[in-house]
Each structure stands twice: as structure tokens, then as C-alpha cells.
Amino acid sequence: MSEAVTRTATTSPGLLASLAPLLREWLPRQRWFAGKGRPVTGFSLVAATELLPAGGTLGLYHLLVRAHQPSTLGAPAHPGDCYQLLIGAREALPPRLAPALIGHVAQGPLAGRTVYEALYDPRPADVLLEALRSQARIGGLRFERDRGQEIRSGLVPRVMTAEQSNSSVVYGDTFILKLLRRVVPGTNPDLELPLALAREGCARVPAPTAWLRAELSGEEYVLGVLQPFLQGASDGWELALRELAKGEDFVAEARALGRATAEVHTALARALPTVTVGHAQLRPLVDGMVERLDAAAQAVPALRPYAPGLYTAFAALADLAAEGRTWTAQRIHGDLHLGQCLRSPSGGTSHASSGGGAWSLIDFEGEPAKPLAERRMPQPAVRDIAGMLRSFDYAEHSASPPVPGWADACRAAYCTGYAEAGAPDPRTDPVLLRAYETDKAVYEVLYEARHRPDWLPVPLSAVRRLAAPDLS
Template sequence: MSEAATHSATAPVARPELLASLDPLLREWLPRQRWFAGKGRPVTGFSLVSATELLPSDSPVGLLHLLVRTHQPLTPALGALSHPSDCYQLLIGVREALPPRLAPALIGHLEDGPLAGRTVYEALHDARPADALLEALRTRADLGELRFERASGQEIGSDLVPRLVTSEQSNSSVVYGDTFILKLLRRIVPGINPDLELPLALAQAGCARVPAPTAWISAELGGETYTLGVLQPFVRGASDGWELALRELAKGGDFGAEARALGRATAEVHLALARALPTVTLGHAQMKPLVDGMTQRLEAAAQAVPALRPYAPGLRTAFEALADLAAEGRTWTAQRVHGDLHLGQCLRSPSGEWSLIDFEGEPSKPLAERRMPHPPARDIAGMLRSFDYAAHTHRPLVPGWADTCRAAYCSGYAEASGLDPRTDPVLLRAYETDKAVYEVLYEARHRPDWLPVPLAAVRRLAADATTP
């Protein structure tokens, strides 16, 4: 993406003073957002990448669409030396003053610049700007570098009341009349995002386990395409798998049948992805960088988290065993996978059908890495770890709950795919170990009280060289 400002609208958006006037407000507001990835490092400046006026800023309610690149020090040791960092999608509402209902959305009051005297705020809290986004998708609008596209044969009704989903983490979502949900990606990178790419491929493959994209927003910048948002059908009355599992735990219910059904759903998605997109064979040469990456992540995590160090030798055997199998001539089939599968990425409809959502992968990883093929065991390991997490949220701990769910999930997967993940224990253990190591590092940094959960798994995985 070019560092030069790319302006796509008339005054005041196209005037360079706009970003200068927003700068002090954004430095305070942006780091407080849950989706901001640069926490812990000061923001030293911004570059305007793209600016589009979606609603006139001199009207009672204005809407500015900005792509803004932050500048942050690479490391604290570099002090004020700042380098371009992440690019964020911002939707800025503009009003004379905010009504009380929009007070939580306040970014600040502009004292100078082209919008001097106006108030700016997070626009997604406001119905009028949210309506403007849906209308642009409905009409397939082209605004500057922004492209609002709609799938062939898909219709979008009008007069759908918007509401902001408040539980988002790495992105933002707006539900329209319990009919559609628009997911807006916050950290923007070049290339098609898997959260659009994979559901489109699955829709073309006839897989009903993933809501098919109805429409999407993209930007054309510097000869590259950037995915900005995806509109999909909203599953009314659905419960996500995490909430459902915790509910069953709380009332002493059995989650085994649901875990089995979820295993079948996962297998159906994997089979459809393998039909729709190329698969590759991983032999010794291909497995070496994969195993080396797992080992390097373990070493880095052990350096950062002292509690992990006693288990590192045992954990390393999981990766060594996989490398040994590859050296002996064993091969594996790799394909596109979900990449960040856990109970919270699964929805059960009121009719009992499971769907998989949020195919973005781990947002902290580069897009090219998120689009790499992996054995399906990567997704399976993520779900097995999620059952373990759910079990540990309940007190007292219910003995055997997670083990029952893990077994049922694998059995359901085998029913739909013809292949039981447990028949390749070395591969599954390596992926589950890699996931548990990631969890240890995450919890140590962000939720120290949760650290015992992955450490319990680490103890089991370090002690067991063959059984997942």
C-alpha cells in the first residue's frame, strides 16, 4: 500500500488538514479500541491512505470512511524512531453535537481543520451511517476506491434496522433486522481475506454449513485489492458453541451429542474446501519448515514464560516425532482450513444445525500465512483445545467432560469424512501441542489468571509421547 495519501472525495475529505486535525483525537481513541493491535507501543503519527465521504460531512449526519496507517516504534529500545505499522479501517461519524445515546461513541471535538467545531464519533453506533453502508451494498455503489459488490442473485431489502454487535474483538459487526450481519475488518492488509474467499468457495461447492456471502466491500489501492467487509445472512436465534457448552456445563447437561454433530459439520466443511480449492501433498521437505516453526514458537514461548520451561523438553518430542515420521517417508494431504477453529466460531441454529463462521484465521498472522494449506488436524486440534477451555471455566471441574466431548467430536468427524483424526496421533499431538504453547504465551501476556488452563494441557502433552 502506498504511503502517499490517496484521496477519493471532494472537500473537506480531500484536504490534508483533515488528518492533522484528527491526529490528537485518534492518538487517544484508537489504542483504547479492542481491535487495535498495537497496544503497548505509543502511536507517533498517521498516514492517510484513503478517504471517502459516504455521507456529506456538512449535513446533519456525516460519514467519513478512512483507511489510516499508524506509525509506532518497532521496539521500545528504538525510542522515537517510528516506522509504518498497521493500516486500519475507520468509520467516522460527523455531527454538530452528539445526542446522549451516542455518548459512548465519542472520539472528540475538532478545534481546527475543515471540520472545526464539529464532533466526530464511531459511526457504527449510529443508525444513519450504518444504513448508508447497507444502501451502498444494496445498490452496488462505486465510491472512489471503494467497491460495494453483491453476489449474483442475492437481494438486500431496505428498512432493515441496524444494531452494533458489542461483543466483537478483532473486528466490528452490525446486524440488520436479524436478516444480515455485516462484518467490517479493522486491520487491513492487501489481498483477498479468507473470511470472504473461503465462504465464497464453499458456497460455490454447495456447502450449507457456512453462511454464503451476500455482498462485500473492497478497495482498489495501488493495483491491489483489499477486503474491507463481508455481509452474510444472520442466523436468527443461534447460540454460539462456547455459550452453549457453558450452559450445558452449568446445568450438568451432556454436550457429547452436540460435540458429535459439530464434528460432522467440521468434516463436511473440510471435504467441501478440499473439493473447491487445491490440495497439496506434504512430504519431508514440506514438513520440515512446518515442524521448525512449531519448535521455534515453543522456544520463544519458553523464554517468555518461565512456567513453561520445565515442560519444553517433553513438548519438543511431539514435534520431533512428526519430523521423524516425515523423514521415514510418511506424507500428509494439506488443504485450506478454517485456521482458528474453536467453539466460539460455531453457531447452532434453533433447528439444531451447526454452522462454521469467521474464516479470517488468526488476525495477528500475515495474510499469506493464514492462506497456507494445512492438514485438517490443525482445525481439529483447535476444537479439542476449546473443549478443554470450556471444561475449566466451570467450578467444580466436571471430571471427564472434556474427554467425552473430544471423543464424540472425533467420532462425528469420522462419520462424515471416513477418517478418524485419532488414527494419526502423532500429527494431532503436534498440532495440539503447538496450540497449547500459543495459549500459554497468550494467557501469560493477557489473562494470567487463565494460565493454569493451558498449563494443564501442557503437562499432559509433555508426558504423553503418543496419545493426543
Template sequence: MTPMADKVTPSGTTPPSGHLLASLAPLLREWLPRQRWFAGKGRPVTGFTQVAATELLPPDGRLGLYHLLLRVHQPPALGAPPHPGDCYQLVIGVREALPPRLAPALIGHVIEGPLTGRTVYDALYDPRPADVLLEALRTQARVGGLRFDREPGQEIREGLVARLMTGEQSNSSIVYGDTFILKLLRRVVPGVNPDLEIPRALAREGCARVPAPTAWLRAEPADEPDASYVLAVLQPFVSGAADGWELALRELAKGEDFVAEARALGRATAEVHTALAHALPTVTLGHAQLRSLVDGMTERLVAAVQAVPALRPYERGLRSAFEALDGLAAEGRTWTAQRIHGDLHLGQCLRSPSGAWSLIDFEGEPARPLAERRLPQPPVRDIAGMLRSFDYAARSVSPPAPGWADRCRAAYCSGYAEAAGRDPRTDPVLLRAYETDKAVYEVVYEARHRPDWLPVPLAAVRRLATSDPTLARETRQ
């Protein structure tokens, strides 16, 4: 039994509206913008709205624990329409004093409101609150508006030691005894989340390339009776696995080739795409549907040029990639669209000690609306994301190794063709359009968050901003 398992079935008390905010708001205004997963960097926090608050452990002992869904209000980004505010999931610990081992988790010392005199912190750093979450999933608890669900037939062993993964992530992950990993989503929206939906569908299809969900956490806030938020997903932990990005960088640093791994990763991607095409509906994209996709790409390009003036010299060439795709559709060309990963890159792939590759994190690009992330897309969108990732890896070392990227890109496409029966390079116009769209997204992201990395996507922009779709020839070099 975990140390606090006897306390994992609390009353689920919902604090009175404003109870927590009175104490937390002054501290969260400063703490939230410093978090890696906070999406509103560069804009001041002007206020909060409590979506839901659940007391998991009462703060009358040595440790209190609250689960909070909080809408954060900020001025809209330049040129953006008014926005109701992003909703974030917080698990807040309350102690009289914070032990030194939890110093990185500190949110602040409360000086007003009902928690005055207490210290509050990000409870995911603390193994004891992490035990509470796992025990609730194990027992399929119902705590206030929180619903801890478990896949039928799946078991969760007691006594697994928790540790927070501290790498750079857009969410938070806790590993339990090298057996499970709990991915806790930070920015949440109501609706069917693909990070749960797609792995469950692949599990039913028998696809072993994606870890099957064991359990998950949902919220059904009392003030939003028709809303359901997916908050966390528990999956098997691939012990000893190597992150694809870190593995690629290691091989680059040693001057080693990555061709065999890239080819195997291409096969794994194709197997996942094939399973998804069987598990979930596919659609045919004709001219009307392609025109909508092209319009979206063009609109993102226009917005990106306004946000990052360095793109302006390449705008016409980049636009030609989208116009070429629209031209093919106008001639009657059609494409098949299906559910895909949506944000595929080396960091979303794991290689087990046996050498098998797995794909993880099916949330899609968090900045895009949930409904858009769940739309069927041409599988080449995932492929374009991986090709861009090879380029990122090759340009992250000094001196850059573009030849390494070219060989990996070619091997990945060949591996994909071996498993899928079709080579993405045989459709160069479609591939160029999606890689261009991805590079434009990267330019905006890097300009806002990591300016030192901006030369990486700008190098791709210079290559892609050509009226002649040479991508097929380039990837075969």
C-alpha cells in the same frame, strides 16, 4: 427506502492528505489502544499515515461520515523486526453534538484542524451511517476507491433496521433486521482475504454448513494502484442461532452433558473440510514440507519461552512433540494438506434453532501473515483448535470440569470420523504437535491480553509436555 438512502451516492470526495488527520490524530492516539480489536496494545502510538480517506457524507449537515484506512505506527514489540505499521479501517461519524444513545461510540471533541468544534465517533454504533453502508452494497456503489460488490442473483431488501453487535470481537459486526450480518474487518491487509474467498468457494460447492456471502466491500487506494483490500463481508444472519461457546458454558453451568452437540459439531467440521478439499487445491506434504512446518512450530515455541518465562520448564517436552512429527516425516510418512478454517473454536460455530451447526469467520488467525493463512494445512490443525476450545470451556467454570472436556473431545473426534471416514485420533503424533502449537500460541496471547486466563493453556502445556504422545489415549477416555 432507508432514511438516508437518497444520500448514499455521494461524490466520493477524497479529503486532501492530512485533512482528517489534523483533526483526528490527537484523539485517535488515545482512543485506538482502548479498542478490543486494536492489535498493538502495550505500545505507544507514535504516528499515522493515511492510506485512503473517502467522504461518504459531507460534514456540512447534522451528520458527516468518513471512511478511513489508516496505518498506525508504533515501536516494534520486544525482539520483533521493524514494522511499517498495521492498517486499520475506521468509519468516522461527525456531529455537532453526540446524543446520549451514542455515548459509547465517542472518540472525542475536536480542538484543532478542519473539524474543530465537532464531535467525532465510531459511526458503526449509529444506525443511520450503517444504513449508508447497506444501501451502497444494495446498489453496488462506487465511491472514490471503495467498491461495493454483490453476488450475482443475490438481492438486498431495503429498510432493514441496523444494530451493532457489542460482544467481544476482533472485528465489528452489524446485523440488519435479522436478515443479514455485515462483518467489517478492522485490521486489514491487501490481497485475497480467506474470509471472503473460502465461503464463496464453499457456496459454489453447495456446502450449507457456511453462510454464503451476499455482498462485500473492497478498497482500491489511489496511492496503491496494485493493491486491493477486502474490508467487509455481508452474509445471511442465522436468526435465533446460539454461539457454540455460550451454549457450551450454559450447559456446563447447568451440569448438562455436551456430548451430542460435540459429536454433531465434529460431523459439521468434517463436512466443511470435505467440501474444501473438492473446491480448492490440495497438496501432499513430504519430509521437506513437514520440516518447514516443524521449524515454524519450533520457532514459535522459542519466541514464546522468551516472552513468557512460565513456559521454560516445559520447553524440552513441548519441543519433543514437534521432533516426533519430524521423525515420522523422515521415515517417509506423508500427509495431505488443504484449505481449512484456520482459527476454529467454539466461538466460530453457530447452532441454529433446528439444531444444525454452521461454521463462520474464515479469516484465520489475524496475527499471522495473510499469505500464511491461505496456505494449505493438514485439517488436524482445525481439529486441534476445537479440542483446545473444549478444554477452555471446561476450565472457565469453578470448579473446572476436565472430565466434561474429555467426553466432548472424544465425541467431536468420533463425529468427525463418522462424516470424514477417518478418525483424527489415529494420527496421535500429528494431533499432539498441532495441539501443542496451539497451546503455546494461547499462552502468549493470554500473558499479553488476559493474564487471569493464563492457567488454562498452562494446564494443557503440562499435559502436552511429555515425550510419549498419549493424546490418542486421553481423548478416548
């Protein structure tokens, strides 16, 4: 077993200043850039680490850079989001790396060189995997691993192009390295929860093999996680749409996915503390739901006719709490939908289902736009369930033509599977489920109105149902 490799890393003064004019143009074009619609006014360097010396054929820099932007109208001043960048430097780019181009440096320590997004280049990707394998410490970067899992060298890397808020590299169909792009100090649930589930022996979530952290000024940043790659697995969203296109139902898959979700929730409740939510604890949750509905109704006129009915969903939950009802809150996934689930091919698994494969849950980061402390708070498990039920609805409406009743059948099967795994059937607490589904649908209305107006009828159809429920 290799020992940890420790070395210092230095970077030339003026590195960021020389890159800034190029980053100002390149960064806002990246899909994972969170500040779209506002200009970048400047940068400040949080940390810079030289992974390969600039004097060679290939220079490689790991940067944590804060991008400064003007605050939106009425919003408090913001220090700027911190982004993780992996910058390669060459004399000239070979044609295969043309899509990764950032620009040509005119001044400073890299003057005359071409810089680019290094994840597209196999050599820098190899550097990251070898650092994880050898548990390297380079400057403030800490490459750490589970010593019980082998990391073979020589695995051919390829960058995945379908990522949104982060970036991933697959190594030889054996591992996948997810690099977080917008990073904040603190314990990131995308590493914390899979590690906790691995300790519980929960096979529904790939156990972290290695991870990358930074220790800066007494604060810890989680920067990336290496996990086993589920070769041949299908994304739940794409799988559902394929079945819809063929006119097939999704009931067996939805039921198996419900069981998988319950197994993860049960393991998380064992691994990490749970809390009892009563009237005092529920009041802020309900207030938040009401505030989000207020804001959405003000911004989206189409929502206003349904607002009175939607408020009753939150009032009914508050009334139950006032009568003494309590609930259990625990750590949850936090952003669960079909796209956060992978179904592996059948064969060689103890979780094979009537749906023909095994379901796994991935991406425990939660909603990236929310503060880290909020993402790590215990919450009722039904919040995850509401997200998945809404996802079935979106899938049905994505089919052309739509298949009436498809989502209802999936929703029922998912809840049945959840209960079959020994967890409470969410349908036995209709008031709680309705409140969380309503909150999710209200969020969707606001999102679609701002970003995808053509999709607005999807959450509005749910809003009509939730505003006048049949709870008999």
C-alpha cells in the same frame, strides 16, 4: 435489479490533520486496536472517501488510516497497521450516541463539529447497506453483491457490542455486516473461503450476500462482508458453558460439531487446491513448532520442566516424515474454536442433529496477527481439529467447579462425528494430532502468561498430558 451507482468522492485537505489529536487518544482504547501498550506517534492517510457531504446535518467519512508506533525492542521496523474507520460528524451528538464519541474538532474542515464512531448511528449504517444493495462505486470503494440474493431496504440496523478484532452491524435480524478493522492488501480468506464454500453448496457456512472492497494503487483490500444473520443461534462457547453450568454433558453437540467441521473441510478440499506434504515440506512446519517452544520455554519458567517431553512430539512427527510418510494439506479455517461456531435452533434445517440444532462455522479470517500469505497457506486439516480439542479443555476448566472428564468425552465425540462425515478420524494419526495439539498448547501457555496469568493452569494441564503421552 438495481444498477451499480458510480460517483466520485472528495475529501477536504487537512481532514486527517484535524482528526489526528482525537484519534491519538481514541484509537488505542478500542478493543480491536492491535498495538496496545505502545504509543501512537502519528498517522498517515491511505484513503479517505466522503460518503455523506460534510455540509449537511450529518457528515460521513470512510477512512483507511495507518497508525505509526515505535517498534518493540529487537523487532524490525514496521510501517504501522492500517485501520478502517467510519467517522460521523454532527453539530452535536444526541444522548443515544454518547458512547460513540471520539471528540470535538478544533481546526480544519470539520472545525466546531463533533466526530464519533458512525457504526452506532442507524443513518450511516443505512448508507452502507444501501451502497451494497445498489452496488455503488464511490471513490476507490467497491460495494459488490451476489445478484442472486435479495437485499431489502428499510432493515433496522444495530451494532453488536461483543466484537473483538472487528466490528459488526446486524440489519433487522436478516443480515450481519462484518467490517474488518485492521486491513491488509490481498485476498482475505474471510471472503475467499465462504465464497468458495458457497460455490460447493456447503450450507455449513453462511454464503456471502455482499462485500466491500477498496482498490488502491493497484492493490485490493477486502473491508467487509455481508452474510445472512443466523437468528436465535447460540455461540458454541456460551452454549458449552451453559450446559456445564447445568451439569449436562455436551457429547451430542460435540459429535454434531465434528460432522459440521468435516463437511467444511471436505468442501474446501474440493473447492481449492490441495498439496502433498512430505519430508521436505514438513521440515519448516516442525522447525516452526520447535522455535515457538524454544521461545515459550524461555519466557515462561513454568513450561521448562515439560519442554523435553514436548520436543518429542515434534521429533516423532519429523521421524515419520523421514520414513516416507506423507500427508495432505488444504485450505482450512485457521482459527477454529467453540467461539467460531454457531448452533441454530432446530427446525427447518437439513442439518438437524441429535444435539437439537444445526452447527455453522464463521469467521474464516484466520489468526489476524499472522501475515495474510501465511493464513492462506494449505495446512493439514488436523490444525483446525487441534484448536477445537483445546477449546473443549478450556470450557471444562471454565466451569466452577470443573467437571472432570467433560472435555475428554467431548473430544472423543467430536472426533467420532468428524469420521462419521466421511473424513479420516484424527485419532488414527496420533503423532500428527499430538504435534499440532502441543503446538497450540505452547501458544496458549505463552499467551496466558502474558495476558491472563490466572488462566495459565489450563494450558499447563494439557502440557503435562502432551509431554508424556500414552500412544498405545
